[in-house]
Amino acid sequence: MLGEIRDYQVDGNKVCFSFGEREAFVEVLREDIVNIFVPYECNEHRSKAIEVRPDEKVVFEVAEAGDAVTICTEKLIVKVYNDFYIDIYKKDGTLLCADYRGARRMRPLLSEKSLAVLKAEGHEVSAGSGTEYKVQAVKVMDANEKFYGLGDKTGFLNKRDYEFENWNTDNPQAHTEDFRALYKSIPFFITLKDTGVYGIFFDNTYHSYMNFGKECRDYYYFGAENGNLDYYFFSGEKMADVVSGYTYLTGTTPLPQFWTLGYQQSRWGYDSAAVIRDVAKKYREYEIPCDTIHLDIDYMEGYRVFTWNEKDYGKPGKLINEIKDAGFKTVCIIDPGVKVDENYDVYREGIENGYFAKTPEGDVYVNAVWPGDAVYPDFGNPKVRTWWAGKQNYLMDMGVDGVWNDMNEPASFHGELPADVVFTDEDLQSTHAAMHNVYGHNMAKATYEGIKAASGKRPFVITRACYAGSQKYTTAWTGDNQSLWSHLQMAIPQLCNLGLSGMSFVGTDIGGFGADCTPELLCRWIELAVFSPLFRNHSSNGCIYQEPWQFGKEVMDINRKFIKLRYQLLPYLYDLFFEGEKTGLPVMRPLVLHYEKDPEVWNLNDEFLVGENLLAAPVVMQGATRRMVYFPVGTWYGLFDKKEYQGGRYYMVEAPLDTCPIFAKEGTILPVYEVMQYVGERPYDVLKLVVYPGEGHYVHYQDNGTDFAYREGYYNAYEFESRDGKLTIGMRKDAYGKTYKEIETVDWHDAKWFA
Ligand code: GLC
Numbered sequence: 059m060l061g062e063i064r065d066y067q068v069d070g071n072k073v074c075f076s077f078g079e080r081e082a083f084v085e086v087l088r089e090d091i092v093n094i095f096v097p098y099e100c101n102e103h104r105s106k107a108i109e110v111r112p113d114e115k116v117v118f119e120v121a122e123a124g125d126a127v128t129i130c131t132e133k134l135i136v137k138v139y140n141d142f143y144i145d146i147y148k149k150d151g152t153l154l155c156a157d158y159r160g161a162r163r164m165r166p167l168l169s170e171k172s173l174a175v176l177k178a179e180g181h182e183v184s185a186g187s188g189t190e191y192k193v194q195a196v197k198v199m200d201a202n203e204k205f206y207g208l209g210d211k212t213g214f215l216n217k218r219d220y221e222f223e224n225w226n227t228d229n230p231q232a233h234t235e236d237f238r239a240l241y242k243s244i245p246f247f248i249t250l251k252d253t254g255v256y257g258i259f260f261d262n263t264y265h266s267y268m269n270f271g272k273e274c275r276d277y278y279y280f281g282a283e284n285g286n287l288d289y290y291f292f293s294g295e296k297m298a299d300v301v302s303g304y305t306y307l308t309g310t311t312p313l314p315q316f317w318t319l320g321y322q323q324s325r326w327g328y329d330s331a332a333v334i335r336d337v338a339k340k341y342r343e344y345e346i347p348c349d350t351i352h353l354d355i356d357y358m359e360g361y362r363v364f365t366w367n368e369k370d371y372g373k374p375g376k377l378i379n380e381i382k383d384a385g386f387k388t389v390c391i392i393d394p395g396v397k398v399d400e401n402y403d404v405y406r407e408g409i410e411n412g413y414f415a416k417t418p419e420g421d422v423y424v425n426a427v428w429p430g431d432a433v434y435p436d437f438g439n440p441k442v443r444t445w446w447a448g449k450q451n452y453l454m455d456m457g458v459d460g461v462w463n464d465m466n467e468p469a470s471f472h473g474e475l476p477a478d479v480v481f482t483d484e485d486l487q488s489t490h491a492a493m494h495n496v497y498g499h500n501m502a503k504a505t506y507e508g509i510k511a512a513s514g515k516r517p518f519v520i521t522r523a524c525y526a527g528s529q530k531y532t533t534a535w536t537g538d539n540q541s542l543w544s545h546l547q548m549a550i551p552q553l554c555n556l557g558l559s560g561m562s563f564v565g566t567d568i569g570g571f572g573a574d575c576t577p578e579l580l581c582r583w584i585e586l587a588v589f590s591p592l593f594r595n596h597s598s599n600g601c602i603y604q605e606p607w608q609f610g611k612e613v614m615d616i617n618r619k620f621i622k623l624r625y626q627l628l629p630y631l632y633d634l635f636f637e638g639e640k641t642g643l644p645v646m647r648p649l650v651l652h653y654e655k656d657p658e659v660w661n662l663n664d665e666f667l668v669g670e671n672l673l674a675a676p677v678v679m680q681g682a683t684r685r686m687v688y689f690p691v692g693t694w695y696g697l698f699d700k701k702e703y704q705g706g707r708y709y710m711v712e713a714p715l716d717t718c719p720i721f722a723k724e725g726t727i728l729p730v731y732e733v734m735q736y737v738g739e740r741p742y743d744v745l746k747l748v749v750y751p752g753e754g755h756y757v758h759y760q761d762n763g764t765d766f767a768y769r770e771g772y773y774n775a776y777e778f779e780s781r782d783g784k785l786t787i788g789m790r791k792d793a794y795g796k797t798y799k800e801i802e803t804v805d806w807h808d809a810k811w812f813a
Contacts, residue, residue, distance in 0.1 A: 059141050060077035060078075060079070060080065060082060060096070060140075060141050060142045061077045061078045061079070061140065061141065062077065062078070062140045063075055063076070063077060063127065063138070063139075063140055063142075064076045064077060064078065066120070066127055066138075068120055070113075070115065071085050071086045071087065071113070071115065071116050071118075072084070072085045072086075073085075073086075073120055073127070073129055073138075075127070075138060075142065077142065080096070080097070080098075081097070082094075082095065082096045082097075082142045083095040083096075083097075084129055084136055084138060084144070086116045086118045086129065086131055087111075087112050087116070087290070087307070088112065088116060088303070088306070089116060089117075089118075089131040089132040089133045089134065090131070090133045090134060090292065090293045090294060090299070090303060091290060091291065091292050091293075091303050091306070091307065092129075092131075092134065092136055092146070092290070092291050093288070093289070093290050093291075094144060094195075094287070094288075094289050094290075094291065095286065095287070095288050096142065096193075096286060096287040096288075097286050098192070098193055098285070098286050098287060099284060099285050099286050100286065103261065103286075103288060104483065104484075105261050105288075105527075106263060106496045106499055106500070106525055106526075106527060107259070107261055107307070107308045107525060107526035107527030108261070108307045108308055108527065109309070109527070109530075111307075112306075112307070116131065117131070117132065118130060118131040123137075125139060125140070126138060126139050126145075130149075132149070133148070133149055133293060134146060134147065134148065134149065134293055135147040135148075135149065135151070143157040143159065144157050145157065146256070146291055146293070148253075148254060148293065152253050152254060153253065154253065154254050154256050154293060155197055155198075155249075155256055155258075155291065156197065156198040157195070157196065157197060157198070158196040158197055158198045158276065158277040158279075160276070160277075162188065162190065162196060162273065162274070162277075162279070163273065163274045163276075164188035164273065165188060165273070168183070188269075188273055189267075189281075190281075191267060191281025191282055191283060192281075192282070192283060192284055193262065193264075193281055193282045193283075193284065193285055193286065193287045194279055194280065194281030194282070194287070195260075195279065195280055195281070195287060195289065196277050196278075196279040197277060197278055197279070198276065198277055199270070199271050199275065199276060199277050199278045200251045200252065200253075201275075202251055202252050203218065203249050203250070203251040203271075203278075204216045204218055204249065204250045204251070204650075204660050204661075205217040205218050205247050205248070205249050205250075205270045205278070206247065206248045206249075206250070206297075206555060206558050206648070206650065207244070207246050207247040207248045207257070207555055207558045207559045208222060208244060208245070208246065208247050208268065208555060208559065209240075209242040209243065209244030209246075209524075209526075209555065209556055209559045209561070210240045210241060210242040210244075210534075210536055210537075210552055210555070210556055211237075211239075211240060211552075211555065212233045212234060212235050212236075212237045212240060212548060212552070213235035213237075213548070213551070214235070214551050214661065214663050215550075215551040215554060215555065215648055215650070215661060215662070215663050216660060216661050217247065217270050217555075218270050218271055219270065219271050219272055220235075220270060220272055221238060221267065221268065221269040221270070221272045221273070222238050222239065222267070222268045222269075222270075223238040223239040223265065223266065223267055223268075224239065224243035224244075224245050224265065224266040224267075224268070224495060225239045225243065225265045225266075225494065225495065226239070226240075226241055226242060226243055226467035226494060226495050226497070226498060226523040226524075227239040227240060227241065227467060228241060228465065228467045228469040228522075228523075228537070228538075230538055230572070232540050232542060232544075232545070232572070232573075233537075233538075233539065233540075233545070233548070234544070235548075240536075240537065241467055241498075241522045241523045241524075241536075241537045242498075242523060242524050242525070242528075242534065242556075242561075243263075243266070243495040243524075243525050243526070244524070244525065244526045244556075244559040244560070244561070245259065245260040245261070245262065245266055245268065245280065245526060246258070246259040246260075246304055246308075246526055246559050246560070247268070247270075248297060248300050248301070248558060249278075250297065250650065250654055250660070254293070255293075255294060255296065255297050255300055255654060256291060256292060256293045256294070256300060257291070257292040257294075257300040257301075257303065257304055258280070258289055258290065258291055258292070259289060259290040259292070259304055259307070259308070259526060260280045260282070260288070260289045261288045261289065261290065261526065262282040262285040262286065262287075262288060263285065263492055263493065263494075263495045263496050263525065264282045264283045264284040264285045264491055264492060264495070265282065265283045265491070265494075265495075266280065266281065266282035266283070267279075267280065267281050267282070268280045283491070284491065284492070285492070290304075290307060292304055296654060297558075297650065297651050297652075297654045298641075298643060298651060298652070301558055301560075301642055301643060301644075301651070302641055302642045302643065304559075304560060304642065305529075305560050305641075305642025306642065308526050308527040308529070308530075308560055309527055309529060309530035309560070310529065310530075310560070310562075310638060310639050310640070310641070310642040311529040311530075311533075311560070311561065311562035311563050311635070311638055311639065311642075311644070312516065312530065312639050313516065313632075313635050313636055313639050313768060314516055314518065314533070314563060314591075314635060315515060315516045315518060315763060315764055316628070316632060316737055316738075316763030316764070317349050317350070317387055317459075317736070317737040317738065317763070318349075318350075318460065318518045318533075318563075319591065319593070319624075319628055319631050319632060319635075319737075320347065320348070320349025320350060320593070320624075320625070320628070320736060320737045321346075321347055321348045321349060321350075321593050321594075321595075321621045321624060321625075322348070322349060322350035322351070322352060322389070322592075322593060322594035322595070323337060323341070323348055323350070323351050323352065323594070323595055323596075323605060324351070324352030324354065324389075324567075324594055324595065324596035324597075325352075325354065325596060325597050325598075325599075325603070325605075326354040326355065326356070326596075326597070326598050326599040327354070327356065327598070327599030327600070328353070328354065328356055329356045329370055330356075330370040330371065331370065331371045331372045331376075331377040334351060334353070334371075334377060334381065335377070335380065335381070337351065337605065338351060338381045338384055338386050339384075340605070340607060341386075341735075342384055342385075342735060344606070344607055344614060344618070345618065345735065346606055346607075346614070346617060346618045346621055347618075347621050347622060347624075347625050347733060347734065347735050347736060348386070348621070348735070348736065349385070349386065349387055349736045349737055350386060350387045350388070350389055350459070350460070350594075351381060351386050351387075351388055351389070352388075352389045352390075352391070352462060352594065352596065353371075353388060353389070353390045353391065354391050355391055355393070355428055356370070356371075357371050357390060357391075360397065360429055361393075361397065361427075361428040361429035361430075362396075362397045362399065362402055362404065362405075362429055363392050363393055363394075363395075363396060363397075363404060363449075364392070364404055364449050364452045364453070365402075365404075366456075374456050375455075375456040375457055378456055378457040378458060379457055382457060385735060385736035385738075385739055386736065387459035387460065388457065388458050388459055388460075389458070389459060389460035389461065389462050389518065389520070390453050390458050390460075390461060390462065391461075391462045391463075391464050392453075392461055392462065392463055392464075392505070393427060393428060393463075393464050393465040393466070393469075394434060394435055394437070394463075394465060394466050394468050394497070394501055395425075395426075395427030395428070395429065395432030395433070395434065395465060395468070395469075395470075396408055396414070396429075396432055396433050396434075396435065397429035397430065397431070397432055398424060398430070398431040398432060398433060399429075404449070405433070407445070408433065408435060408445075409422065409433075411441070411445070413435055413436060413439070413441070413442045413445060414433040414434055414435060414436060415433070415434045415435075415436045415475075415479050415480060415481050415490070416479070416480045417479060417480070418478050418479075418480060423475065423479045423480075425470040425471070425472050425473075425475060426470065426471040426472045427465055427468075427469055427470065427471060428465075434468055434475070434497075435501075436481050436482050437497060437500035437501045437503075437504060438481050438482040438483045438484065438488060438493050438496070438497075438500055439481075439482035439484075440484060442482075442504075443500060443503065443504035443507065444504075444507075446501070446504040446505070446508065447504045447505070447507040447508030447511065448508060449508065450505060450508030450509050450512055451508070451512050454508075454509065454512040454513055455512075459518060460509075460517075460518030460519065460520070461505050461509060461517075461518070461519055461520075462519075462520040462521075463498065463501050463502055463505055463519060463520065463521045463522065463532070464521075464522050465522070466497055466498035466501045466502075466521060466522060466523045467494070467497065467498060467522070467523040468494075468497050468498075468523075475490045475494070476490065477489060477490055477491040478490065478491070481493040495525050496525045497523065498521050498522065498523025498524045498525070498528070499523075499524050499525040499527065499528045499531075501521070502519050502521040502524060502528055502531045502532035503528075503531045503532075505517070505519045505531075505532070506519050506530075506531035506532060514765055514766075515764050515765050516764070516765065516766065517531075518533070519531060519532040519533065520532065520533050520534065520535055520592065521533070521534050522534070522535065522537050524561070526559070526560065527560070528561070529560045529561045529562065529563070533561075533563035533564065533565075533591070533592050534556070534561055534563070534564050534592075535564065535565050535566065535567065535592055535594065535596075536549070536552055536553070536556075536564070536565070536566045536567070537571075538567075538571045538572055538598070539566055539567055539570050539571050539572070540570045540571060540572040540573040541569060541570030541571075541572070541573040541574055541575040541576070541579055541597075541601070541604070542570060542573060543579065543678065543679065543680050545566075545570055546570075546579065546582060546583055546586065546678050547663070547664065547678045547679075549566045549583075549586060549587075549590070550586070550663060550664060550665075550666055550676075550678070551648070551663050552566070553565070553566065553590055553646050553666075554644075554646055554647060554648040554666055555648075556644075557644025557645065557646050557647060557648075558644065558647075558648070558651065560642065560644075561644075562591060562635070562638050562643075562644035562645050562646075563591045563592060563635075563645075564590065564591060564592055564646075565587065565590040565591060565592025565593060565594055566583075566587065566590065567594065567595070567596040567597065568580075568583050568584060568587045568593070568594060568595040568596070569583050569584075569595050569596075569597060569604040570583070570597070570604075571596055571597055571598050571601075572598050572601060573601060574601050574602045575597065575601070575602065575604040576609075577609035577610070577612075577613045578680060578681075578715065579680075580604055580606075580609060580613055580617065581613055581616045581617070581715055581716070582676065582677050582678060582715075584606075584616070584617050584620045584621065585616075585620050585676050585677070585717075585718035586674070586676035586678065586718070588620045588621075588623055588624045588627075588674075588718070589627075589631075589645070589646060589666070589668045589672070589674055590646060591631065591635075591645050591646070593624060606618065606621075612715075612716075615716070616715065616716045619716065619812040620718070620812075622733045622812050622813065623811055623812055625731065625733045625734060625737075626730045626731060626732075626733055626811065626812075627728075627730065628731055628737070629729040629730065629731050629742075629745065629758065630668070630669070630671075630672075630728060630729055630730075631645060631668075632759065632763075633669075633729065633757070633758055633759055634668070634669045636759040636768075636773075637669075637757075645668060645669065646666050646667075646668060647666060647667040647668070647669070647670075648662070648666060648667070649662050649665060649666070649667055649673075649688075649690055650662070651667070652667060652670055652690070653690040653691065656690055656691065656706075658688050658690075659688070659690060662688060664676070664678055664685075665687065665688060670723065671722055671723050671725075671726040671728065672697075672720060672721065672722055672723075672726070672728075673687075673689070673690075673694060673720070673721045673722075673723070674718065674719070674720050674721075675687040675711065675713075675718075675719040675720075675721075676718050676719075677713045677718070677719075682713070683712070683713060683714045683715065684710055684711060684712050684713055685710070685711060685713055685719070686708050686709070686710055686711075687703075687708065687709055687710075687711045687719055687721075688707075688708050689703050689704065689705040689706070689707065689708075689709065689721070690705050690706070691705040691706055692705045692723055692724050693705065693723075693724040693751070693752065694721040694722065694723055694724070695721060695722050695723075695724070695726075695750050695751070695806055696711075696719065696720070696721055697720045697721065697722060697809070697811060698717060698719075698720065698811060699711075699712070699719075700806070700807055703721060722748075722750045722806070723750070723752075724750060724751055724752030724753075724754075725750065725751075725752035725753050725754030725755075725780065726748075726749075726750040726752075726754060726756075727747050727748070727749055727750070727754045727755075727756040727778045727780050727785070728747065728748040728749075728750070728809075729745055729746070729747055729756075729758050730745075730746040730747070730748055730804075730809075731744075731745070731746070732744065732746075733813065737763075738763075742798070743798060743799040743800065744798060744799060744800045744801075744802060745758070745776075745798045745800075745801045745802070746801075746802045746803075746804050747778060747785065747801065747802070747803050747804065748804045748805075748806055748809040749780050749783065749785055749803055749804065749805060749806060750806045751783070751806070752780075753780065753781050754778070754779070754780040754781075755777075755778070755779055755780075756777075756778045757775055757776065757777055757778075757790065758775070758776045758778065759773055759774065759775055759776075760773060760774040760776070760794055760796075760797070760798070761773035761774070761794050762794070771791070771793050772793050772794055772795070773791065773793060773794050774789065774791060774792055774793065774794040774796075774797060775789070775790040775791040776788070776789055776790070776801075777789065777790045783805070785803050787801060
């Protein structure tokens with residue numbers, strides 16, 4: 059409780075409130091974005107997510123009205139009361155978000171007796187009652203309020219009635235909907251209610267907690283163990299505005315290199331160059347397009363990062379160049395844990411320069427990861443990031459094309475790092491408690507900078523752990539899922555929520571990482587994943603192999619078919635990234651993002667949109683060969699069955715094992731390339747446009763697909779309009795230096811897929 063407002067003053071975009079003991083701030087960052095800030099820990103934001111804070115003057119008015127101080131922008135009214143209670147209204151006076159004034163209602167404590175009985179059977183229980191956090195905000199929750207976002211959390215799309223924690227966690231158990239935390243911490247959520255939509259980003263890197271009505275149906279809360287109360291409120295006419303507002307502050311997913319959208323193969327346990335060569339050979343032999351092979355920890359010398367296992371993998375660079383000749387790119391895994399070994403240069407350099415995290419007593423902190431005893435680079439220190447960035451040269455010089463950052467929660471096999479392990483936060487000494495959730499973020503950032511400096515290309519980084527804003531530096535995969543139908547089902551909401559949380563370039567391990575994949579599951583997984591930006595089949599050492607050919611001809615044919623479809627649709631995906639860098643909107647989208655007024659889509663977990671034009675309804679149930687598909691308003695056209703569907707209703711759609719129901723919205727103009735065995739096998743001379751009925755407008759981008767020239771304007775933007783089956787082609791921008799030799803129009807009935 060901050061007490062009475064004693065005074066307030068306007069300072070630029072900030073309104074500074076004095077309460078007896080401390081100050082608190084409301085800062086207007088844009089007419090639809092405000093920051094609420096109580097500096098409990100320190101006076102600066104020290105945000106890891108928002109690196110460039112907008113500082114253009116925003117027009118707003120401050121006045122006293124009754125017992126509140128009101129701050130009015132073009133779009134919002136923020137009312138500030140004693141105790142720093144805050145209510146936020148739309149300009150028309152509709153209440154959007156109100157602080158809850160009552161006390162929290164926690165669950166009664168369990169009796170000693172109940173606890174003892176539960177424990178007797180081995181249940182893991184705590185007395186449980188909820189906690190008042192040092193830093194917290196409690197907001198009124200409406201009866202009909204839904205919650206989306208929060209990064210990679212398990213479960214379904216709508217997070218209402220659940221609670222979550224933000225504490226990057228590597229838990230190899232099968233991820234179920236009662237998991238509160240996974241690998242990523244993105245404390246951003248969107249709430250949708252009858253009166254409107256808004257988003258909140260709680261920018262606090264400490265262990266934080268979010269409870270969306272599980273404790274009490276009258277309120278939801280977010281809180282953290284320490285740090286500041288520092289959150290951003292985003293309003294908008296529609297949900298897409300909120301996503302754009304969030305990425306306006308934390309950054310958008312940048313346009314990737316074109317080849318990174320191709321198919322990728324990985325496995326932990328490809329234990330020699332011979333195995334890799336064989337995998338590469340089989341892809342070409344079976345004519346299954348593939349762009350990339352990942353090298354898991356097996357390629358390293360005793361799991362020492364930035365080394366090469368010559369015994370099993372031959373001379374450094376040899377294998378990479380060999381498979382490069384066959385059109386494969388190589389991505390290598392790099393973990394943060396550095397093996398304790400006096401004879402290992404990375405360890406020695408780090409020790410000599412004081413680059414590893416330390417105990418409070420000043421000794422280098424040691425835990426264990428794959429290489430055994432290991433130490434942790436202190437990525438919050440800019441010097442350590444520069445050192446680590448430089449280390450990427452080792453890989454780049456060998457011809458490696460992308461870097462996969464794993465175990466960066468950070469994982470630790472001898473129990474969690476104690477809260478007081480000493481880390482650095484830029485220019486200040488900090489702790490594990492404060493830096494844990496940004497460890498993966500800072501590692502990915504260092505990796506990105508290193509690859510960029512070494513190659514001049516758009517870096518391809520994949521991370522497991524991250525924080526809000528990591529999308530600027532890295533793509534992400536959802537970690538160690540398993541070959542379970544429930545995990546296939548979860549892939550849709552999980553990837554969609556990551557997209558709503560700014561992370562557009564994401565994917566799951568196709569086929570599942572742990573447990574044994576089945577032929578049917580692999581088919582259904584590839585059918586779903588064909589639209590997940592990160593398109594990688596990966597599995598764990600010890601599980602049965604799950605490359606497309608492992609289950610016989612039928613499964614291989616289905617895999618090939620959908621991988622070919624992916625290569626046909628590459629220009630559509632690339633266009634979405636091109637647009638996404640500007641708008642912040644993701645590639646994979648839950649239907650609620652564009653049809654938020656339609657109650658049918660609020661909890662739709664087994665369909666998704668790709669951009670605005672395609673709707674995918676994959677089969678995610680074992681044995682199913684048909685499924686119900688909901689169509690939002692408009693007319694939709696089946697890509698493969700060539701049927702017409704009317705929106706606002708459900709249809710039963712046939713989906714035998716070799717089919718995934720995919721539909722195009724009326725007016726769609728779909729850009730398509732010819733299938734190649736890998737990106738750039740031949741020049742993309744011909745662009746096909748599949749034209750669907752209705753009126754359409756579409757912008758297609760073309761550039762070198764590799765470096766940053768597009769940011770200087772070196773790209774083409776074609777503009778297509780369709781009306782009554784007639785297409786007009788225009789060129790909005792013609793600066794790439796090359797154009798297609800031919801642009802061919804194809805009527806949707808005649809479109810040939812999988813070929
Ligand atoms: C972790 C990763 C997994 C990887 C394995 C070995 O479990 O999540 O993808 O294969 O480590 O490096």
